[in-house]
Amino acid sequence: MREANLAYLFIAPTLVIVGLVFIWPLLYSLWLSFNRLNLGVSPNPTWVWLHNYALIFTDPAFSTDVWNTTVRTVIFTVISVPAELIIGLAFALLLNEEFRGRTFFRSVMIVPYAMLTISNGLVWSYILDPTYGVLNVILQRWGLISNFQNWLGTPVGAMGWVIAADVWKTVPFMIIILLASLQTFPTNIYKAAEVDGAGTIQRFWRVTLPMLRPAILIALVLRTLGAFRVFDIIYVLTGGGPADATNVLSYYIYAQAFIDFHIGYASAVAYLTTIAMVLIIIVYLIILRSESAA
C-alpha cells in the first residue's frame, strides 16, 4: 500500500470520531441557530433566518442578558486567570528552591489537581454554608465576624468565592507548567546575575521572568480558554445566582437549552461563543508557533 494511503487509514478512526463529535455538531448547531425550536411551543424546527441572532443583538429582553452574561464571563476570566498565575508563580518559585522534603511538598500540589471539580465545588459550598459552614465557625471563633455570614448570598461575594474555588483547583496546573520551565534553567545563569550584583528582586525581573515568558504565555492562553467555558463550579456552588450574579456564558446557554428549552436561540448564543473561543485559539496557535520558532 502507498505510504500516504496507509497514513490516511491510520488517521481515519480519529477523523471519524472527531468529525462526528465536533464537525457534524458544529454544522448541525449552525443550522439549529437559524431555526425556531422551543420544546413545548414549537417542537419542530422552523427556519427563521437570522431571527435568533437578531434577538441577541437588538431585542433588549435578550441582548441585555447576553451582554451581562458575557461581561460576567470576562470578569470571571480576567480575575481568576491572573490570580492563578500570580499564586502559581509564587508557589513554583518556592518549590524550585532546594529544601528538605521538597519532593513531598511537590506532591502536595497534585491533590487539588486530582480532586474532582464537582467535589471541589461541593466542599466549598459546605465550607461556605451560611448555617453549618466551617468558615463561619472559624472566623467567629477568631473574633473576625460576630454573626454567621451568607457568603454566597451577595452578588460580589458569590462571584468572589466562585473565583476562589476555581483558582484553588487550577493553581496546580500553573505550578506544574511554570516549575517544569524553571527546572530547565541553567543554574549558572543565577550565579552570573549574582556576580553582576543583581539582588533577588532584580534577578526575578531580569532573569527569571523573561525566561519564563514562553511557559507563562502558554499557561495563560490555556487557562483563559478554560476559564471562558467555566461551568461545573458555577453549577454546584451558585447555580448562576444570586440574581444571575454568577450566570456566565456556559451556564446561560445550558439553562436556555436544557431548562427553558429555547434550543434555536441557545444554539445561536453558543455559536457566537464558539467564534469568540476560536479567536482565542488562533491567538494561542500563533503564540505556540512563534515560541517554537524562537
Added chain:
Amino acid sequence: MSGHRHGLLRRILFPLGVAFFTVFSLAPFVWMVYASFVPKSQLLSDPFALPPQFTINNYYRLFASANDGIGADNFRHAIINSLGVCAVTTLISLLIGSIGGYAFARLRFGGKNALLLFLLAIQFLPSVTVIIPMYRMGSAVHLLNTWWILIFAYTSFALPFTLWIMRGYFESIPRSLENAARVDGCSRFGAFLRVVLPLSAPGFAATAIFTFLNAWDEFFFALIFTNNYAAKTLPVALSEFTSRHTIDFGLQMSGGVVANILPVVIALSMQRYIVRGLTAGGVKG
C-alpha cells in the same frame, strides 16, 4: 546582595511560604476527609470539638442503607458507570490515538501539518458548542442514558491529546532501530509491535492517566446525557446529593472521598507522567 538579608529571608519567610502553600493546597481536601468521619451531631454543633469523635457511619449509610442522598444502590451504580465509561474510553483512545500518532510521526502524506494543527485546536472548542447538537443526535439514535454516548464524547476529547503525545514519543524513537528490525525480517507492523510500542510505553502511561482522569472528572456531558442510573457517573451522583430537601453534609463528604480515592491515588503515584504530559504542550488545563 547581603548574605544576612538572604539568611533572614530563608529562615523565616521561606518556611512560612511552604506552610501557606501546604495549607492552601490541602485544606479543602482534608476538610472533606475529616467531615466524612465525624458524626452528624458534632458537625452540626461544633465541628472542632475536642477530642473529635470518629465514625464510619457515613460510609455505612452511603453503601448499605437507604439514605437522604441518592440511595446506596444508585451510588454503587454510579461507581460502576464511572469505572466502565472511563476504562473503555481510555482503551479506545489509546488504540485509535496511537495508530494516528504513528501516522503523524512516521508516514508522509499530504496535509499533515494542517491536519495536526486542526486536531490540536479542536480540543479547545467549548463543550456548549457541541452539547446541544450531540444531545439531539444521541436522542435520535437512542444513545442517551447509555455508557456509549459518554464513551464516544470522552474519546473524542481525548484523541487530539493522545495523538499529539504519542506522535512525540514515536518521533523520539530512532528510525534506525525500526529499520534494523525490518532488515531482520519484521514487517512494518512487526517492527511497530516489537520495537516502537515497548519503547513508547511511558507515552502510553501518560496518555492513559490523562484520559482516565479527565473522563473521571467530566461533569457537563454526563449531566446532560444521562437522567437515570443506567449511565449516571460519580460527578453527577455527587451533585445530586444536594438537590434533595436537606443537605446531609457528612454523607456528601463521604461520597466525595469515595469518588476521589482513585484519581488522587493515581495522580500521586503517577505524578511524573502528569508533569510530563502537561508540559508536552497543548493540553487543556
